[in-house]
Amino acid sequence: MQIKRILLIFLLFVSVKFVYADQLAWITEDQAIQTVDYFKEKKIKNVILWCACCDNDEKMKIKVTRIYYKSIENQPYFQVWIEGKDKDGKKLKQGVDLAYVHIKKDGEWHSVGTVMGFQCDPCTKSFKF
DSSP states (O other), X not given: OHHHHHHHHHXXXXXXXXXXXXXXXXXXXXXHHHHHHHHHHTTOOEEEEOOTTSTTOOOEEEEEEEEEEEXXXXXXXXXXXXXXXXXXXXXXXXXOOGGGEEEEETTEEEEHHHHXXXXXXXXXXXXXX
């Protein structure tokens, strides 16, 4: 009986970790277009990539040089991609989860997912950096 409880607790813990993974990595084409258009309209040049839900994930500030979206092969979804450079000038090119991409708005950093009104839990409130 005790082993079953331990196993159940372990499974619940593991499943909660996966609930937060990839919330807004694969999105609709409309969401992808809205996001890219928002970045271009607001002339957003810096983002912070940070998964507050993830253990030991550090905030990484990126100077954005390009934002676009691509379709997911054999799926009816799309993903936003960011190209840019980190503080050391190292180039970055990756698909992102909008729940964990943060932009500066009104003096604080906010999750792009929440700014865009997409359903997500970035596991953090807005923050200063």
